[in-house]
Amino acid sequence: MRLGFHLSIAGSLRRAVYQAQVLGCQALQIFVQNPRGWKWRPVAPAEIREFTRARRQAGLGPLVVHLGYLPNLASPDPALLALSCERLSRELSLARDLAADYLVVHPGHGDLSEASFQRVARALAQAVAAIGPPPLVLLENTAGQGRELGWRFEHLARIITLSTVPLGLCLDTAHAYGAGFDLASPGGVARLLADIARGPGLPALKLIHLNDSRQPCNSRRDRHWHLGQGAIGLTGLRHLLSHPWLRPEAAIMETPKRHQGDEWYNLLVARSLVAGLPLLPPPVEA
Numbered sequence: 001m002r003l004g005f006h007l008s009i010a011g012s013l014r015r016a017v018y019q020a021q022v023l024g025c026q027a028l029q030i031f032v033q034n035p036r037g038w039k040w041r042p043v044a045p046a047e048i049r050e051f052t053r054a055r056r057q058a059g060l061g062p063l064v065v066h067l068g069y070l071p072n073l074a075s076p077d078p079a080l081l082a083l084s085c086e087r088l089s090r091e092l093s094l095a096r097d098l099a100a101d102y103l104v105v106h107p108g109h110g111d112l113s114e115a116s117f118q119r120v121a122r123a124l125a126q127a128v129a130a131i132g133p134p135p136l137v138l139l140e141n142t143a144g145q146g147r148e149l150g151w152r153f154e155h156l157a158r159i160i161t162l163s164t165v166p167l168g169l170c171l172d173t174a175h176a177y178g179a180g181f182d183l184a185s186p187g188g189v190a191r192l193l194a195d196i197a198r199g200p201g202l203p204a205l206k207l208i209h210l211n212d213s214r215q216p217c218n219s220r221r222d223r224h225w226h227l228g229q230g231a232i233g234l235t236g237l238r239h240l241l242s243h244p245w246l247r248p249e250a251a252i253m254e255t256p257k258r259h260q261g262d263e264w265y266n267l268l269v270a271r272s273l274v275a276g277l278p279l280l281p282p283p284v285e286a
């Protein structure tokens, strides 16, 4: 399982590749635009060439693009839905130009009705029919915060079925824990994998977002935390990562960055978990 981080593209896209190299990452996830704004920053062909060359030299893969936070593919408001669909297509197209392997998408916000799932499925089908795969679009499970869809794997399976285009799954461990899967216990891990198997199917699971959680199980809250220092803990994360059913291509960490050493710590813990090395004691909080 290849390991990497979600890294910042502030300054230039290539900066994320350099950061990944310094850390010794094998995989990389980025946003390709400001995730909290609708304004589109044009990316020049030279910047794309520079990025793809640097990424190839660094041997980074898979390259994952995460869609920004503003698009809501489930919105019943026609204007917001149209804006969201346009943004999805533009980011998917830019991800393809950057030779990304995956585009991670949250299903959206809305009521748990068939109409909501149909809107998401239609938006994804239109974008995928026009562009790719590759990149393959991966639906990410959510914590179910507010009116978020996708906190149950049957939601994601329904969207995939309705879309009739190839789609995959990205499993976020902190979101799953918030949604009620007690990953701190072997029973919770087994229930999670059984739900994935019954829903989108285990072969759809291409990527893990490997995060601990600062919120309790079933809190329906989304708060990522450093590996082994949150409520899931090292034993829970090890149960999950060592499960024979779990064969994702890569694990991307979206852990908080408060100090310079945070990424080194999380990468070291992730490596020891994946390699089955003895558990590290959590560092003392400063």
Ligand SMILES: [Zn+2]
Pocket: 066, 104, 106, 140
């Ligand atoms: Zn996400």
Ligand SMILES: [Zn+2]
Pocket: 140, 172, 209, 254
């Ligand atoms: Zn995530």
